[in-house]
Amino acid sequence: MAAEVSLLDMLDARERRVHHQQELLKRYHKPLICFTMNIAGPIKDSPLIRRGFARGQQLLRQQFFRAKLSPLHTDAHCEAFYVLDADPMAIKKFTTDIEDATPLGRLFDMDVLRPDGTKVDREELSLSGRRCLICGGPAKVCSSRRIHTVAELQAKTTEILNQIITHLIEIQCARGNLHLFLYTKVKSSKFFGDLGFYEIARVEDTLVFMENRRDGFSSYLRNLEKTKTEGKSAALVMNANPFTLGHQYLVEKAAAACDTLHLFVVSEDASLVPFAVRKKLVAEGVKHLPNVVLHDSGPYIISNATFPSYFLKDEAAVIDGHARLDLAVFTKIAKALNITARYVGEEPTSQVTGLYNQIMCQQLPKAGIDCIVVPRKEADGKAISASTVRQCLQTGDWDTLETLLPQTSLAYFRSPEAAPVLERIRKAGNVVHY
Numbered sequence: 001m002a003a004e005v006s007l008l009d010m011l012d013a014r015e016r017r018v019h020h021q022q023e024l025l026k027r028y029h030k031p032l033i034c035f036t037m038n039i040a041g042p043i044k045d046s047p048l049i050r051r052g053f054a055r056g057q058q059l060l061r062q063q064f065f066r067a068k069l070s071p072l073h074t075d076a077h078c079e080a081f082y083v084l085d086a087d088p089m090a091i092k093k094f095t096t097d098i099e100d101a102t103p104l105g106r107l108f109d110m111d112v113l114r115p116d117g118t119k120v121d122r123e124e125l126s127l128s129g130r131r132c133l134i135c136g137g138p139a140k141v142c143s144s145r146r147i148h149t150v151a152e153l154q155a156k157t158t159e160i161l162n163q164i165i166t167h168l169i170e171i172q173c174a175r176g177n178l179h180l181f182l183y184t185k186v187k188s189s190k191f192f193g194d195l196g197f198y199e200i201a202r203v204e205d206t207l208v209f210m211e212n213r214r215d216g217f218s219s220y221l222r223n224l225e226k227t228k229t230e231g232k233s234a235a236l237v238m239n240a241n242p243f244t245l246g247h248q249y250l251v252e253k254a255a256a257a258c259d260t261l262h263l264f265v266v267s268e269d270a271s272l273v274p275f276a277v278r279k280k281l282v283a284e285g286v287k288h289l290p291n292v293v294l295h296d297s298g299p300y301i302i303s304n305a306t307f308p309s310y311f312l313k314d315e316a317a318v319i320d321g322h323a324r325l326d327l328a329v330f331t332k333i334a335k336a337l338n339i340t341a342r343y344v345g346e347e348p349t350s351q352v353t354g355l356y357n358q359i360m361c362q363q364l365p366k367a368g369i370d371c372i373v374v375p376r377k378e379a380d381g382k383a384i385s386a387s388t389v390r391q392c393l394q395t396g397d398w399d400t401l402e403t404l405l406p407q408t409s410l411a412y413f414r415s416p417e418a419a420p421v422l423e424r425i426r427k428a429g430n431v432v433h434y
């Protein structure tokens, strides 16, 4: 969400900045770079502006590297400070190079302070003053005479920042990532539409999920449709990290209550157990159930691990936004497969998943889909959870594992094939939340 900054906030920010500068100069007695973004209008913070700022920091780090300098101190939030053990004039030379090299540089303010707190001036390097964003004339003249309106300046700023997005898309394509996804605020979706992105699903008034393939999601749905059957169809979505007796119990319960159970394994590789292994263990663990159809979730069902948080104001809003988006995607999948029920495992321990399930049970019936919560299967009086399994795999507690895993998963983890995965789990530290 773009933040509006009042004049008072700005004065406060400026005062804080000066105070911080003085502190750093006093502590190090060395030259200091103070880098801020020069953004017209009341909105000083947005994902796009942060992108531009991140690019500026990257350009500075490249200059440090070339000059064989490593900052004695770095801190960066909405502004970045670098203390360097080098000649202030030499530092000013490369910061002005960055400011002048590209249109984006015109949005950068990179002040260089001497240890005594005085600013190094462009004139000392015989450089002309900053240029105006819009007309290219002296920036001081344009800003003091208010020659351009704030609206004009904002439009130009957005145009310059947009070039970064185009650049980022090009970089991803050069890396071989041809299928790109993004989340954006509803009002920015038109802009991404112009850049060749298409809507997958949206959460009204909140966000839009987009991809750069016109036919991406629709062809995924058409492929799914080939497995559509008559009779009652239900769905289950699981990460199965890894597949436990609890998962198996959930699948058996759901499969017994419908004619066809579409079982989606989250394909995104954000878990300790890689997707290929998770899928294999699920496939082996449900082989005895003839009415289960296994699917990859594809890139469209995403975990909260990769759902971005910068849009939304707090953690509850992030969980809510993610759940609603996921359900918007799922509703389209359900339509393609004639799914009228979704099964979920009860979540007594994880707060995030618990809240997620709660939102699901509110939203799905609105789309004509029943949401059925299945109580957890227990072992030794405790609900079986994949995180307990990961802990046991970490400590090598095979006695407990025998009570938590089906034979198929056990056989895999005892095989030499599992060595790299076990190694990864052992090294992972806290395995509860992954």
Ligand SMILES: [Zn+2]
Pocket: 132, 133, 134, 135, 136, 137, 142, 147, 148
């Ligand atoms: Zn101008």
